[in-house]
Amino acid sequence: MPELLSEPDILLLVSAFVPLAGRRALRATGVQCQGLEQVGLRSRHCLWYAFGGHSQDDAERVGSTAVQLLDLRKGTWEVAPNLCEGRTGAAAAVLDGRLVVCGGCPRGSSPSEALRSVESFDPAEGRWEALPPMTLARCGAAAASLGRCLFVCGGMNPTTRSVEFLDMVSRRWQAAPSMDYHRGLLSASVLQGKLYVVGGFDDQRGGRQNLRSVEFLSMDSGQAASWQTGPDLAECRLRPASAALGGRIFVCGGEGDSGFQNTVEVLEPGASSWEMMPRLSVHRFGAAAAVVAGRLYVGGGFETSSARGILRPSKKVECYDPDELDATWKDPASYHSSDSFACLSWTSHLGEAMVALPASR
16 A cells, blocks of 8 residues: 555546545554645646735735635635634645745734734635744745645745744644845745755845855755755746746746846746746735745735836736647636636735645545
């Protein structure tokens, strides 16, 4: 049984029929099924959760508790249970089949009032629960799951090198090795057992410095090793969207020295430089990215039609399929039969954070 479940094709087949609770029970037997949930996202009915942010008309930019979910099969938005606490600038990732939201600020106008609180949502139970708070209050941080742990990196006001991780077995936060750079408004993703952080800004080296630098952290026998330097991005990027797809890391949009970006860069492990990919249809800042069924979706955050344009909340979602011969960013409606998907858009100011989870219903 363990040998069979180590094969990706078998994993994919199993994940298509085993419900979320069943997959957790299977792991509890000691079978090595790492990556089962990620593989399952390629075949199962998935829901996309969007949350965080604030109203455009709110001068205080009070963080919202509202959560919406997008049913990718139906192409419709639904209301989900509210967060326990309003947040803007929070970090989020999927861990053990749950959506985990960390930190942020109660008001975007006061980023110095960062939060330590953490909460998680179990789609099978349909409710949020509080998790142990982080050791450091963080706003503008980035989160990603690696193994059975959730890593939260950086933050701002001031920017920090600090990294900590939550072990879901012990439910305790522990310190991880610090990054080489202080980073706020960064992005994080995981590829082949390595945690990558890209971009952001550093205000602890004699003034504010926008970053092109890339670092990655490996796990060795369950223990985090030191950070290593990866190839620099072609452009500085603050609040880009990033995700791993097809054995590569994609970094999309963000703010650079020349303004807001619509460019996309991709890195293959072992490569000495990033490769430029087809551009997004709009310039984006603070967007979110998620991978579902072998495609990369980017949406939410803010957009503008030019590098120096005025930002406005983005209700646009776009999709990239690397397997297409003419791979470009497209309207998701072109990949879905549902007529309602042609009207797909963000329905409010939400979308600072976005993740995909297998549907439990």
